[in-house]
Amino acid sequence: MRPRELWRASPFRLTLLNGAVFAVALVALLGMIYWRTAGYITRQLDAIIVSESTMLANGPADTLPERVRAAVAADGRAIAYYGLFSADGVWITGNVRRLPANAEADNRPRTLNEPGLQPGARGLVRRLPWGEQLFIVHDAKVLTGLRDIIVNALMVSGALILLLGLSAAALLSLPALRRVEQLRVASRAALAGRLGVRLPVSHRRDEIDMLASLANGMMDETERLLWEVKSVGDNVAHDLRTPLNRLRAALYRATQDASPDEAGRREMIERALEETDELLVRFRALTRIGEIERRDRQACFEAVRLQDVLEQVFELHDPAAEELGVAIETRFAPEAPAVFADPALLFEAVSNLVDNALKFTPRGGRVTLRLLALDEGPRIEVVDNGPGVPEGEREAVLNRFYRSQRTLEQPGSGLGLSIVAAVARMHHFTLSLEDAQPGLRIAIDCWPRGLEA
Numbered sequence: 290m291r292p293r294e295l296w297r298a299s300p301f302r303l304t305l306l307n308g309a310v311f312a313v314a315l316v317a318l319l320g321m322i323y324w325r326t327a328g329y330i331t332r333q334l335d336a337i338i339v340s341e342s343t344m345l346a347n348g349p350a351d352t353l354p355e356r357v358r359a360a361v362a363a364d365g366r367a368i369a370y371y372g373l374f375s376a377d378g379v380w381i382t383g384n385v386r387r388l389p390a391n392a393e394a395d396n397r398p399r400t401l402n403e404p405g406l407q408p409g410a411r412g413l414v415r416r417l418p419w420g421e422q423l424f425i426v427h428d429a430k431v432l433t434g435l436r437d438i439i440v441n442a443l444m445v446s447g448a449l450i451l452l453l454g455l456s457a458a459a460l461l462s463l464p465a466l467r468r469v470e471q472l473r474v475a476s477r478a479a480l481a482g483r484l485g486v487r488l489p490v491s492h493r494r495d496e497i498d499m500l501a502s503l504a505n506g507m508m509d510e511t512e513r514l515l516w517e518v519k520s521v522g523d524n525v526a527h528d529l530r531t532p533l534n535r536l537r538a539a540l541y542r543a544t545q546d547a548s549p550d551e552a553g554r555r556e557m558i559e560r561a562l563e564e565t566d567e568l569l570v571r572f573r574a575l576t577r578i579g580e581i582e583r584r585d586r587q588a589c590f591e592a593v594r595l596q597d598v599l600e601q602v603f604e605l606h607d608p609a610a611e612e613l614g615v616a617i618e619t620r621f622a623p624e625a626p627a628v629f630a631d632p633a634l635l636f637e638a639v640s641n642l643v644d645n646a647l648k649f650t651p652r653g654g655r656v657t658l659r660l661l662a663l664d665e666g667p668r669i670e671v672v673d674n675g676p677g678v679p680e681g682e683r684e685a686v687l688n689r690f691y692r693s694q695r696t697l698e699q700p701g702s703g704l705g706l707s708i709v710a711a712v713a714r715m716h717h718f719t720l721s722l723e724d725a726q727p728g729l730r731i732a733i734d735c736w737p738r739g740l741e742a
Protein backbone atom coordinates (compact mmCIF):
# COMPACT_ATOMS: atom_id res chain seq x y z
CA MET A 290 0.00 0.00 0.00
CA ARG A 291 1.58 3.30 -1.05
CA PRO A 292 1.47 6.23 1.46
CA ARG A 293 -0.22 8.35 -1.19
CA GLU A 294 -3.07 5.84 -1.52
CA LEU A 295 -3.40 5.75 2.25
CA TRP A 296 -3.62 9.53 2.35
CA ARG A 297 -6.32 9.53 -0.34
CA ALA A 298 -8.49 6.96 1.48
CA SER A 299 -11.50 8.63 3.07
CA PRO A 300 -11.40 6.57 6.33
CA PHE A 301 -7.82 7.79 6.80
CA ARG A 302 -8.70 11.43 6.32
CA LEU A 303 -11.85 11.13 8.38
CA THR A 304 -10.01 9.57 11.30
CA LEU A 305 -7.32 12.26 11.14
CA LEU A 306 -9.95 14.97 10.99
CA ASN A 307 -11.62 13.36 13.98
CA GLY A 308 -8.28 13.38 15.82
CA ALA A 309 -7.77 17.07 15.00
CA VAL A 310 -11.24 17.95 16.28
CA PHE A 311 -10.55 15.94 19.43
CA ALA A 312 -7.22 17.75 19.91
CA VAL A 313 -8.88 21.15 19.57
CA ALA A 314 -11.52 20.07 22.10
CA LEU A 315 -8.77 18.93 24.47
CA VAL A 316 -6.92 22.25 24.17
CA ALA A 317 -10.20 24.09 24.82
CA LEU A 318 -10.94 21.91 27.86
CA LEU A 319 -7.48 22.30 29.42
CA GLY A 320 -7.51 26.04 28.63
CA MET A 321 -10.84 26.36 30.37
CA ILE A 322 -9.60 24.44 33.41
CA TYR A 323 -6.51 26.68 33.58
CA TRP A 324 -8.50 29.86 33.20
CA ARG A 325 -11.04 28.94 35.90
CA THR A 326 -8.36 27.65 38.30
CA ALA A 327 -6.17 30.74 37.76
CA GLY A 328 -9.17 32.94 38.63
CA TYR A 329 -9.80 30.94 41.76
CA ILE A 330 -6.13 31.04 42.85
CA THR A 331 -5.94 34.80 42.22
CA ARG A 332 -8.98 35.34 44.43
CA GLN A 333 -7.36 33.21 47.14
CA LEU A 334 -4.09 35.23 46.90
CA ASP A 335 -6.10 38.46 47.16
CA ALA A 336 -7.93 37.20 50.26
CA ILE A 337 -4.61 36.27 51.86
CA ILE A 338 -2.89 39.63 51.26
CA VAL A 339 -5.97 41.63 52.31
CA SER A 340 -6.31 39.68 55.58
CA GLU A 341 -2.52 40.01 56.26
CA SER A 342 -2.60 43.75 55.64
CA THR A 343 -5.56 44.11 57.97
CA MET A 344 -3.81 42.04 60.65
CA LEU A 345 -0.59 44.10 60.45
CA ALA A 346 -2.41 47.46 60.26
CA ASN A 347 -4.63 46.72 63.23
CA GLY A 348 -1.74 46.13 65.66
CA PRO A 349 0.11 48.89 67.62
CA ALA A 350 2.13 51.22 65.38
CA ASP A 351 5.35 51.00 67.36
CA THR A 352 5.61 47.18 67.01
CA LEU A 353 4.84 47.21 63.29
CA PRO A 354 8.48 46.95 62.03
CA GLU A 355 8.95 44.07 64.42
CA ARG A 356 5.82 42.29 63.20
CA VAL A 357 6.76 42.85 59.56
CA ARG A 358 10.14 41.18 60.12
CA ALA A 359 8.36 38.32 61.96
CA ALA A 360 6.03 37.84 58.99
CA VAL A 361 9.03 37.71 56.63
CA ALA A 362 10.71 35.16 58.84
CA ALA A 363 7.55 33.05 59.08
CA ASP A 364 7.33 32.64 55.25
CA GLY A 365 9.24 29.41 54.83
CA ARG A 366 8.22 28.91 51.19
CA ALA A 367 9.60 32.33 50.10
CA ILE A 368 6.45 33.29 48.30
CA ALA A 369 5.45 36.32 50.35
CA TYR A 370 7.12 39.78 50.40
CA TYR A 371 6.52 42.52 52.97
CA GLY A 372 7.84 46.06 52.99
CA LEU A 373 7.27 49.00 55.31
CA PHE A 374 7.89 52.44 53.80
CA SER A 375 7.70 55.98 55.15
CA ALA A 376 4.92 58.30 53.96
CA ASP A 377 7.14 59.51 51.09
CA GLY A 378 8.17 56.02 50.05
CA VAL A 379 11.55 55.52 51.83
CA TRP A 380 12.18 51.92 52.87
CA ILE A 381 12.02 51.22 56.59
CA THR A 382 12.05 47.40 56.86
CA GLY A 383 10.99 44.15 55.14
CA ASN A 384 12.30 41.96 52.30
CA VAL A 385 11.14 44.26 49.52
CA ARG A 386 13.08 47.49 49.09
CA ARG A 387 10.98 49.61 46.82
CA LEU A 388 7.37 50.27 46.11
CA PRO A 389 5.97 49.17 42.76
CA ALA A 390 6.26 51.74 39.93
CA ASN A 391 2.71 53.10 39.84
CA ALA A 392 1.65 52.10 43.31
CA GLU A 393 -1.60 53.47 44.67
CA ALA A 394 -1.97 53.13 48.36
CA ASP A 395 -5.64 52.12 48.22
CA ASN A 396 -5.40 48.65 49.86
CA ARG A 397 -6.64 47.02 46.59
CA PRO A 398 -4.89 43.84 45.29
CA ARG A 399 -3.34 44.22 41.82
CA THR A 400 -1.31 42.08 39.45
CA LEU A 401 2.38 42.99 39.64
CA ASN A 402 4.78 42.74 36.74
CA GLU A 403 7.98 43.18 38.70
CA PRO A 404 11.25 41.47 37.86
CA GLY A 405 11.83 38.43 40.08
CA LEU A 406 8.13 37.72 40.47
CA GLN A 407 6.16 35.03 38.59
CA PRO A 408 3.53 36.30 36.16
CA GLY A 409 0.23 36.67 38.00
CA ALA A 410 1.78 37.73 41.32
CA ARG A 411 -0.62 39.87 43.40
CA GLY A 412 0.22 42.78 45.66
CA LEU A 413 -1.34 45.72 47.50
CA VAL A 414 -0.13 48.97 49.08
CA ARG A 415 -1.91 50.25 52.20
CA ARG A 416 -1.48 53.64 53.76
CA LEU A 417 -1.56 53.34 57.54
CA PRO A 418 -3.47 55.90 59.64
CA TRP A 419 -0.16 57.47 60.73
CA GLY A 420 1.08 57.95 57.18
CA GLU A 421 3.47 55.02 56.64
CA GLN A 422 2.89 52.63 53.68
CA LEU A 423 2.65 48.85 53.92
CA PHE A 424 3.43 46.82 50.77
CA ILE A 425 2.42 43.13 50.71
CA VAL A 426 3.07 40.78 47.75
CA HIS A 427 2.16 37.12 47.15
CA ASP A 428 4.04 35.44 44.37
CA ALA A 429 2.15 33.19 41.88
CA LYS A 430 4.29 30.07 41.99
CA VAL A 431 1.16 27.90 42.21
CA LEU A 432 -0.10 29.41 38.97
CA THR A 433 3.23 28.81 37.23
CA GLY A 434 3.19 25.21 38.47
CA LEU A 435 -0.35 24.75 37.19
CA ARG A 436 0.64 26.17 33.79
CA ASP A 437 3.57 23.80 33.57
CA ILE A 438 1.37 20.83 34.38
CA ILE A 439 -1.18 21.81 31.73
CA VAL A 440 1.41 22.51 29.01
CA ASN A 441 3.03 19.20 29.84
CA ALA A 442 -0.31 17.36 29.65
CA LEU A 443 -1.00 19.05 26.32
CA MET A 444 2.31 17.96 24.84
CA VAL A 445 2.01 14.38 26.05
CA SER A 446 -1.62 14.02 24.97
CA GLY A 447 -0.86 15.79 21.67
CA ALA A 448 1.85 13.27 20.87
CA LEU A 449 -0.46 10.42 21.92
CA ILE A 450 -3.33 11.73 19.79
CA LEU A 451 -1.01 12.06 16.81
CA LEU A 452 0.37 8.56 17.26
CA LEU A 453 -2.95 6.86 18.05
CA GLY A 454 -4.77 8.87 15.37
CA LEU A 455 -2.30 7.92 12.66
CA SER A 456 -2.34 4.24 13.65
CA ALA A 457 -6.14 4.13 13.94
CA ALA A 458 -6.50 5.92 10.58
CA ALA A 459 -4.14 3.47 8.90
CA LEU A 460 -5.80 0.46 10.53
CA LEU A 461 -9.27 1.63 9.54
CA SER A 462 -8.26 2.43 5.97
CA LEU A 463 -6.39 -0.77 5.21
CA PRO A 464 -9.45 -3.08 4.88
CA ALA A 465 -11.23 -0.55 2.64
CA LEU A 466 -8.12 -0.12 0.50
CA ARG A 467 -7.68 -3.87 0.31
CA ARG A 468 -11.23 -4.19 -1.01
CA VAL A 469 -10.65 -1.43 -3.54
CA GLU A 470 -7.60 -3.40 -4.66
CA GLN A 471 -9.81 -6.51 -5.12
CA LEU A 472 -12.25 -4.42 -7.15
CA ARG A 473 -9.35 -3.15 -9.23
CA VAL A 474 -8.13 -6.66 -9.97
CA ALA A 475 -11.64 -7.80 -10.94
CA SER A 476 -12.24 -4.74 -13.14
CA ARG A 477 -8.91 -5.27 -14.88
CA ALA A 478 -10.00 -8.82 -15.73
CA ALA A 479 -13.32 -7.48 -17.05
CA LEU A 480 -11.49 -4.84 -19.09
CA ALA A 481 -9.26 -7.55 -20.49
CA GLY A 482 -12.39 -9.11 -21.97
CA ARG A 483 -13.41 -11.71 -19.39
CA LEU A 484 -17.13 -11.02 -19.54
CA GLY A 485 -18.12 -13.45 -16.78
CA VAL A 486 -16.09 -11.64 -14.12
CA ARG A 487 -18.05 -9.80 -11.42
CA LEU A 488 -16.85 -7.47 -8.65
CA PRO A 489 -16.71 -9.08 -5.20
CA VAL A 490 -19.59 -8.10 -2.89
CA SER A 491 -19.21 -8.79 0.84
CA HIS A 492 -21.98 -9.63 3.30
CA ARG A 493 -21.59 -6.21 4.95
CA ARG A 494 -23.59 -4.39 2.26
CA ASP A 495 -21.66 -1.15 2.91
CA GLU A 496 -21.17 1.67 0.39
CA ILE A 497 -18.39 -0.17 -1.48
CA ASP A 498 -20.72 -3.18 -1.79
CA MET A 499 -23.51 -0.95 -3.06
CA LEU A 500 -21.22 0.45 -5.76
CA ALA A 501 -19.94 -3.05 -6.61
CA SER A 502 -23.54 -4.35 -6.93
CA LEU A 503 -24.38 -1.43 -9.18
CA ALA A 504 -21.35 -2.08 -11.37
CA ASN A 505 -22.24 -5.80 -11.42
CA GLY A 506 -25.76 -4.93 -12.62
CA MET A 507 -24.26 -2.90 -15.45
CA MET A 508 -21.87 -5.72 -16.30
CA ASP A 509 -24.79 -8.19 -16.36
CA GLU A 510 -26.64 -5.95 -18.78
CA THR A 511 -23.55 -5.44 -20.95
CA GLU A 512 -22.93 -9.19 -21.05
CA ARG A 513 -26.57 -9.84 -21.96
CA LEU A 514 -26.46 -7.25 -24.74
CA LEU A 515 -23.21 -8.64 -26.08
CA TRP A 516 -24.66 -12.15 -26.16
CA GLU A 517 -27.76 -10.81 -27.87
CA VAL A 518 -25.66 -9.07 -30.51
CA LYS A 519 -23.60 -12.21 -30.94
CA SER A 520 -26.65 -14.47 -31.22
CA VAL A 521 -28.25 -12.06 -33.69
CA GLY A 522 -25.05 -12.29 -35.71
CA ASP A 523 -25.04 -16.09 -35.47
CA ASN A 524 -28.71 -16.22 -36.40
CA VAL A 525 -28.25 -13.92 -39.36
CA ALA A 526 -25.41 -16.09 -40.62
CA HIS A 527 -27.41 -19.25 -40.02
CA ASP A 528 -30.63 -17.98 -41.48
CA LEU A 529 -29.14 -16.50 -44.61
CA ARG A 530 -27.09 -19.61 -45.34
CA THR A 531 -30.04 -21.70 -46.52
CA PRO A 532 -31.31 -19.32 -49.24
CA LEU A 533 -27.71 -18.52 -50.24
CA ASN A 534 -26.93 -22.24 -50.61
CA ARG A 535 -30.05 -22.74 -52.68
CA LEU A 536 -29.15 -19.76 -54.84
CA ARG A 537 -25.65 -21.13 -55.33
CA ALA A 538 -27.00 -24.57 -56.23
CA ALA A 539 -29.36 -23.05 -58.83
CA LEU A 540 -26.55 -21.03 -60.40
CA TYR A 541 -24.21 -24.03 -60.32
CA ARG A 542 -26.79 -26.18 -62.09
CA ALA A 543 -27.17 -23.47 -64.73
CA THR A 544 -23.42 -23.57 -65.46
CA GLN A 545 -23.31 -27.39 -65.52
CA ASP A 546 -26.30 -27.87 -67.79
CA ALA A 547 -24.54 -28.02 -71.17
CA SER A 548 -27.50 -27.59 -73.53
CA PRO A 549 -30.45 -26.27 -71.61
CA ASP A 550 -33.51 -25.52 -73.57
CA GLU A 551 -34.92 -22.04 -73.32
CA ALA A 552 -37.71 -23.06 -70.90
CA GLY A 553 -35.31 -24.93 -68.60
CA ARG A 554 -32.90 -21.99 -68.40
CA ARG A 555 -35.73 -19.62 -67.68
CA GLU A 556 -36.90 -21.80 -64.82
CA MET A 557 -33.42 -21.91 -63.31
CA ILE A 558 -33.07 -18.15 -63.52
CA GLU A 559 -36.50 -17.69 -61.97
CA ARG A 560 -35.58 -19.97 -59.06
CA ALA A 561 -32.39 -17.99 -58.51
CA LEU A 562 -34.41 -14.77 -58.59
CA GLU A 563 -36.85 -16.16 -56.02
CA GLU A 564 -34.03 -17.04 -53.67
CA THR A 565 -32.52 -13.58 -54.15
CA ASP A 566 -35.89 -12.00 -53.39
CA GLU A 567 -36.21 -13.99 -50.19
CA LEU A 568 -32.74 -12.91 -49.16
CA LEU A 569 -33.64 -9.32 -49.87
CA VAL A 570 -36.84 -9.62 -47.81
CA ARG A 571 -34.83 -10.83 -44.86
CA PHE A 572 -32.26 -8.09 -45.21
CA ARG A 573 -34.99 -5.52 -45.48
CA ALA A 574 -36.69 -6.79 -42.32
CA LEU A 575 -33.36 -6.71 -40.48
CA THR A 576 -32.54 -3.18 -41.57
CA ARG A 577 -36.10 -2.19 -40.70
CA ILE A 578 -35.66 -3.29 -37.06
CA GLY A 579 -32.39 -1.35 -36.84
CA GLU A 580 -34.10 1.65 -38.39
CA ILE A 581 -36.98 1.55 -35.89
CA GLU A 582 -34.56 1.19 -32.99
CA ARG A 583 -32.49 4.15 -34.12
CA ARG A 584 -35.42 6.34 -35.12
CA ASP A 585 -35.78 9.70 -33.45
CA ARG A 586 -38.71 8.88 -31.19
CA GLN A 587 -40.88 11.92 -31.49
CA ALA A 588 -40.07 12.86 -35.10
CA CYS A 589 -43.24 11.36 -36.64
CA PHE A 590 -45.43 11.31 -33.55
CA GLU A 591 -48.97 12.67 -33.72
CA ALA A 592 -52.37 12.09 -32.15
CA VAL A 593 -53.53 8.81 -33.68
CA ARG A 594 -57.08 7.45 -33.78
CA LEU A 595 -56.41 3.75 -33.33
CA GLN A 596 -59.73 2.77 -34.96
CA ASP A 597 -58.46 4.25 -38.23
CA VAL A 598 -55.20 2.33 -38.07
CA LEU A 599 -56.96 -0.97 -37.28
CA GLU A 600 -59.52 -0.34 -40.02
CA GLN A 601 -56.70 0.02 -42.57
CA VAL A 602 -55.04 -3.17 -41.34
CA PHE A 603 -58.36 -4.98 -41.64
CA GLU A 604 -58.94 -3.73 -45.17
CA LEU A 605 -55.44 -4.79 -46.21
CA HIS A 606 -55.79 -8.35 -44.88
CA ASP A 607 -59.46 -9.08 -45.52
CA PRO A 608 -58.96 -10.41 -49.08
CA ALA A 609 -56.07 -12.66 -47.99
CA ALA A 610 -58.17 -13.99 -45.08
CA GLU A 611 -60.96 -14.88 -47.44
CA GLU A 612 -58.52 -16.71 -49.66
CA LEU A 613 -57.09 -18.63 -46.69
CA GLY A 614 -60.55 -19.54 -45.43
CA VAL A 615 -60.06 -17.75 -42.10
CA ALA A 616 -62.78 -15.47 -40.80
CA ILE A 617 -61.53 -12.07 -39.67
CA GLU A 618 -63.68 -9.75 -37.59
CA THR A 619 -63.22 -6.41 -35.87
CA ARG A 620 -64.53 -5.13 -32.54
CA PHE A 621 -63.69 -1.55 -31.72
CA ALA A 622 -64.70 0.26 -28.54
CA PRO A 623 -65.81 3.66 -29.89
CA GLU A 624 -64.75 5.51 -26.72
CA ALA A 625 -61.08 4.45 -27.03
CA PRO A 626 -59.04 7.68 -26.80
CA ALA A 627 -56.43 8.77 -29.34
CA VAL A 628 -52.79 8.09 -28.53
CA PHE A 629 -49.61 10.02 -29.25
CA ALA A 630 -47.74 7.72 -31.60
CA ASP A 631 -46.21 7.13 -35.02
CA PRO A 632 -49.22 5.90 -37.11
CA ALA A 633 -47.10 4.27 -39.85
CA LEU A 634 -45.17 2.21 -37.32
CA LEU A 635 -48.34 1.19 -35.46
CA PHE A 636 -49.85 0.10 -38.78
CA GLU A 637 -46.75 -1.96 -39.54
CA ALA A 638 -46.82 -3.61 -36.10
CA VAL A 639 -50.52 -4.54 -36.13
CA SER A 640 -50.16 -5.70 -39.73
CA ASN A 641 -47.44 -8.11 -38.67
CA LEU A 642 -49.66 -9.46 -35.89
CA VAL A 643 -52.62 -10.03 -38.22
CA ASP A 644 -50.27 -11.53 -40.79
CA ASN A 645 -49.07 -14.07 -38.21
CA ALA A 646 -52.59 -14.84 -37.02
CA LEU A 647 -53.76 -15.53 -40.58
CA LYS A 648 -50.63 -17.54 -41.41
CA PHE A 649 -50.69 -19.84 -38.40
CA THR A 650 -54.47 -20.30 -38.00
CA PRO A 651 -55.69 -23.27 -40.00
CA ARG A 652 -58.48 -23.02 -42.57
CA GLY A 653 -61.85 -22.52 -40.87
CA GLY A 654 -60.31 -20.59 -37.98
CA ARG A 655 -61.17 -17.14 -36.71
CA VAL A 656 -59.09 -14.00 -36.13
CA THR A 657 -60.40 -11.06 -34.10
CA LEU A 658 -58.92 -7.58 -34.22
CA ARG A 659 -60.02 -5.68 -31.13
CA LEU A 660 -59.67 -2.22 -29.67
CA LEU A 661 -60.48 -1.94 -25.96
CA ALA A 662 -60.83 1.17 -23.82
CA LEU A 663 -59.28 0.33 -20.45
CA ASP A 664 -59.00 2.75 -17.53
CA GLU A 665 -55.26 3.16 -18.13
CA GLY A 666 -55.64 3.66 -21.88
CA PRO A 667 -56.51 1.90 -25.14
CA ARG A 668 -55.41 -1.69 -25.81
CA ILE A 669 -55.05 -3.36 -29.21
CA GLU A 670 -55.62 -7.12 -29.26
CA VAL A 671 -55.16 -9.66 -32.06
CA VAL A 672 -56.75 -12.95 -31.06
CA ASP A 673 -56.80 -16.18 -33.07
CA ASN A 674 -57.85 -19.74 -32.40
CA GLY A 675 -54.84 -21.36 -34.05
CA PRO A 676 -52.08 -23.43 -32.40
CA GLY A 677 -50.97 -20.62 -30.03
CA VAL A 678 -47.47 -20.20 -28.60
CA PRO A 679 -46.55 -22.35 -25.58
CA GLU A 680 -45.67 -20.40 -22.45
CA GLY A 681 -41.97 -21.32 -22.62
CA GLU A 682 -41.60 -19.75 -26.08
CA ARG A 683 -43.52 -16.52 -25.56
CA GLU A 684 -40.40 -14.48 -24.86
CA ALA A 685 -38.24 -16.24 -27.41
CA VAL A 686 -40.60 -15.57 -30.36
CA LEU A 687 -39.85 -11.85 -29.91
CA ASN A 688 -36.16 -12.45 -30.66
CA ARG A 689 -34.83 -11.93 -34.13
CA PHE A 690 -35.00 -15.03 -36.37
CA TYR A 691 -36.74 -17.15 -33.74
CA ARG A 692 -39.29 -19.47 -35.31
CA SER A 693 -41.03 -22.16 -33.34
CA GLN A 694 -40.16 -25.73 -34.38
CA ARG A 695 -43.89 -26.45 -34.56
CA THR A 696 -44.53 -23.93 -37.33
CA LEU A 697 -41.48 -24.44 -39.54
CA GLU A 698 -43.60 -25.60 -42.45
CA GLN A 699 -44.96 -22.05 -42.73
CA PRO A 700 -42.83 -19.55 -44.64
CA GLY A 701 -41.21 -16.72 -42.71
CA SER A 702 -37.94 -15.50 -41.33
CA GLY A 703 -38.80 -14.94 -37.67
CA LEU A 704 -38.50 -11.16 -37.87
CA GLY A 705 -42.17 -10.03 -37.79
CA LEU A 706 -42.57 -10.10 -34.01
CA SER A 707 -39.12 -8.51 -33.56
CA ILE A 708 -40.42 -5.54 -35.55
CA VAL A 709 -43.57 -5.41 -33.37
CA ALA A 710 -41.42 -5.57 -30.22
CA ALA A 711 -39.16 -2.79 -31.53
CA VAL A 712 -42.18 -0.58 -32.30
CA ALA A 713 -43.67 -1.20 -28.84
CA ARG A 714 -40.33 -0.51 -27.16
CA MET A 715 -39.91 2.72 -29.09
CA HIS A 716 -43.36 3.95 -27.97
CA HIS A 717 -42.83 2.67 -24.39
CA PHE A 718 -45.94 0.53 -24.96
CA THR A 719 -46.27 -2.98 -23.50
CA LEU A 720 -46.45 -6.05 -25.70
CA SER A 721 -47.86 -9.21 -24.11
CA LEU A 722 -48.64 -12.72 -25.35
CA GLU A 723 -51.35 -14.81 -23.70
CA ASP A 724 -53.11 -18.09 -24.19
CA ALA A 725 -56.48 -17.46 -25.90
CA GLN A 726 -57.59 -21.06 -25.18
CA PRO A 727 -57.25 -22.10 -27.88
CA GLY A 728 -54.96 -19.87 -29.89
CA LEU A 729 -52.91 -16.79 -29.20
CA ARG A 730 -53.86 -13.37 -27.88
CA ILE A 731 -51.29 -10.66 -28.51
CA ALA A 732 -51.98 -7.30 -26.85
CA ILE A 733 -50.34 -3.90 -27.17
CA ASP A 734 -51.12 -1.68 -24.19
CA CYS A 735 -50.97 1.79 -25.72
CA TRP A 736 -49.85 3.85 -22.74
CA PRO A 737 -46.30 4.52 -21.62
CA ARG A 738 -45.11 1.72 -19.36
CA GLY A 739 -44.51 2.77 -15.78
CA LEU A 740 -46.58 5.96 -16.11
CA GLU A 741 -49.99 4.40 -15.48
CA ALA A 742 -51.86 5.62 -12.41
Ligand SMILES: Nc1ncnc2c1ncn2[C@@H]1O[C@H](COP(=O)(O)OP(=O)(O)OP(=O)(O)O)[C@@H](O)[C@H]1O
Binds near residue numbers: 649696701
Ligand atom coordinates in the same frame (compact mmCIF):
# COMPACT_ATOMS: atom_id res chain seq x y z
N1 LIG B 1 -50.56 -16.15 -34.12
C1 LIG B 1 -49.62 -17.08 -33.91
N2 LIG B 1 -49.96 -18.35 -33.65
C2 LIG B 1 -49.01 -19.28 -33.43
N3 LIG B 1 -47.67 -19.04 -33.48
C3 LIG B 1 -47.29 -17.79 -33.72
C4 LIG B 1 -48.23 -16.74 -33.95
N4 LIG B 1 -47.53 -15.61 -34.17
C5 LIG B 1 -46.23 -15.93 -34.08
N5 LIG B 1 -46.07 -17.24 -33.81
C6 LIG B 1 -44.80 -17.95 -33.63
O1 LIG B 1 -43.79 -17.00 -33.44
C7 LIG B 1 -42.75 -17.13 -34.40
C8 LIG B 1 -42.16 -15.80 -34.70
O2 LIG B 1 -43.10 -14.98 -35.38
P1 LIG B 1 -42.59 -13.87 -36.37
O3 LIG B 1 -43.74 -13.09 -36.85
O4 LIG B 1 -41.50 -13.14 -35.67
O5 LIG B 1 -41.91 -14.70 -37.51
P2 LIG B 1 -42.55 -15.40 -38.76
O6 LIG B 1 -43.99 -15.07 -38.84
O7 LIG B 1 -42.19 -16.84 -38.68
O8 LIG B 1 -41.73 -14.73 -39.93
P3 LIG B 1 -41.98 -13.27 -40.56
O9 LIG B 1 -42.97 -12.57 -39.71
O10 LIG B 1 -40.63 -12.65 -40.48
O11 LIG B 1 -42.42 -13.51 -41.94
C9 LIG B 1 -43.43 -17.78 -35.56
O12 LIG B 1 -42.50 -18.51 -36.36
C10 LIG B 1 -44.42 -18.71 -34.87
O13 LIG B 1 -43.78 -19.89 -34.46
Ligand SMILES: [Mg+2]
Binds near residue numbers: 641701705706
Ligand atom coordinates in the same frame (compact mmCIF):
# COMPACT_ATOMS: atom_id res chain seq x y z
MG1 LIG C 1 -44.65 -13.04 -38.80
